[in-house]
Amino acid sequence: MTGEGIAVILVAMDEEAAPFVERADEVSRPTRIGGAEHRGIVLGGRTHVLVRTGIGMVNGAHAAAGAIARYGEGVHLVSAGSAGGLAKGVQVGDVVVSDSLVNVGADARAFGYALGQVPGMPVAYDGDAQLRGALLGARGELTVREGAIGSGERFVTSELAEQLRGDFPHLLAVDMESAAIAQVAHNHGTRFVSVRAVSDLCAPDGTEFLTHIDDAADRSAQLVVRALSAL
Numbered sequence: 001m002t003g004e005g006i007a008v009i010l011v012a013m014d015e016e017a018a019p020f021v022e023r024a025d026e027v028s029r030p031t032r033i034g035g036a037e038h039r040g041i042v043l044g045g046r047t048h049v050l051v052r053t054g055i056g057m058v059n060g061a062h063a064a065a066g067a068i069a070r071y072g073e074g075v076h077l078v079s080a081g082s083a084g085g086l087a088k089g090v091q092v093g094d095v096v097v098s099d100s101l102v103n104v105g106a107d108a109r110a111f112g113y114a115l116g117q118v119p120g121m122p123v124a125y126d127g128d129a130q131l132r133g134a135l136l137g138a139r140g141e142l143t144v145r146e147g148a149i150g151s152g153e154r155f156v157t158s159e160l161a162e163q164l165r166g167d168f169p170h171l172l173a174v175d176m177e178s179a180a181i182a183q184v185a186h187n188h189g190t191r192f193v194s195v196r197a198v199s200d201l202c203a204p205d206g207t208e209f210l211t212h213i214d215d216a217a218d219r220s221a222q223l224v225v226r227a228l229s230a231l
Helices: 013-021 059-072 131-138 158-167 178-188 207-230
Strands: 007-011 031-032 036-043 046-052 078-087 093-101 144-151 171-173 189-200
Touching: 007 013, 007 059, 007 207, 013 036, 013 046, 013 131, 013 207, 031 059, 031 189, 031 207, 036 059, 036 189, 059 078, 078 178, 078 207, 093 131, 093 171, 093 178, 093 207, 131 144, 131 189, 131 207, 144 178, 158 171, 171 189, 189 207
Parallel strands: 007 046, 007 078, 078 189, 093 144, 144 171
Antiparallel strands: 031 036, 036 046, 078 171, 093 189
């Protein structure tokens, strides 16, 4: 399956894939590309692709590159699922649509780059304007915020959150995949946006995340599915 305008929805975990599968009219048998699991899903009469990437920056980037190689550079990449809320005022249950993404683990300031900038890459990766517009227009009763998302290899708890708020005061939320997927999309000229619902507020441990992951995944999926009908 290839074609312009197909949405490739990338999620890290089974919990984040489940609400898309539940909403689909049809779901194909899974196919593996490396560690990523690909399934065709029919939503609103149109076929898209759901990819469970695995957790982390490398898994996210690998899955995005595999999807582009298989389905073409004209697809729409959407990073969906959960995130930790970072900015003041962000609440559990809010959905963040990325206007920009930054790799919070990148630090090449010794060579004149900005904090968060991978050498040779932009300071941040813009979320696609058309995809953002469709998502914001589909918000309905959901609380949807448009802003910056950061990504890194560490699950963000309270101690790291304080550091990130100082280093990247503009970030609304943090996850472990989206900026890596955004870099792959940038390199291929592929449209990309991240849609992450807040599952936790970077608490001292992972208890809050485990409590709210299912609801966060459902809210992210709800917004993505609504928006796909407008594309």
